[in-house]
Amino acid sequence: MEFFDVVQSRHSIRSFVDKPVEPEKLHQLLETTNRAPSGGNLQAYEIFVVRNPERRAALARASLGQAYVASAPVALVFCADPSRSATRYGDRGGRLYAIQDATIACTYAMLAATALGMASVWIGAFSDQQVWQIIGSPEGLEPIAILSVGYAAEQREPSRRRALDSITHYLD
């Protein structure tokens, strides 16, 4: 799919058909994610791929009961690794760049899912501590976002956006 078509056709999908994501598609999605830029190219993030139904159900409970986290066949948990960025960039790296690295990676994954004919929803509302425990309590990592990925069982109209001239400020 052409890039602008991907952007136009991506919507948050919260209903998924009972169909697994093909391993080669998941691999391509993750390879694309790995092309995301990062501060100093340090890639201060880790991705946890959750396919196991019980673990997805636990992630759904940890996400304020958002059931579609369980019904989507794949949940990608993006974690920041602040110490990786702080090693070179100190406080700014640990506090800011690592989180930006993780969120840019999640954005790449989200757009890649659409380009591959799949659907996704970004989940930000969750218990950090519970999600961290569900993915195995990885030392030093902070869950930043969950991306639920699968095949859409619903169609969505584009959601509204703020008017461009209310968010852009030309300082000539």
Ligand SMILES: Cc1cc2nc3c(=O)[nH]c(=O)nc-3n(C[C@H](O)[C@H](O)[C@H](O)COP(=O)(O)O)c2cc1C
């Ligand atoms: C930082 C962030 C956190 C979000 N958290 C959630 C969430 O917890 N649950 C949910 O259903 N959608 C969540 N979303 C999806 C947004 O609701 C959605 O992107 C927004 O309403 C625009 O709709 P669209 O994605 O269809 O364009 C989140 C998106 C972002 C970027």
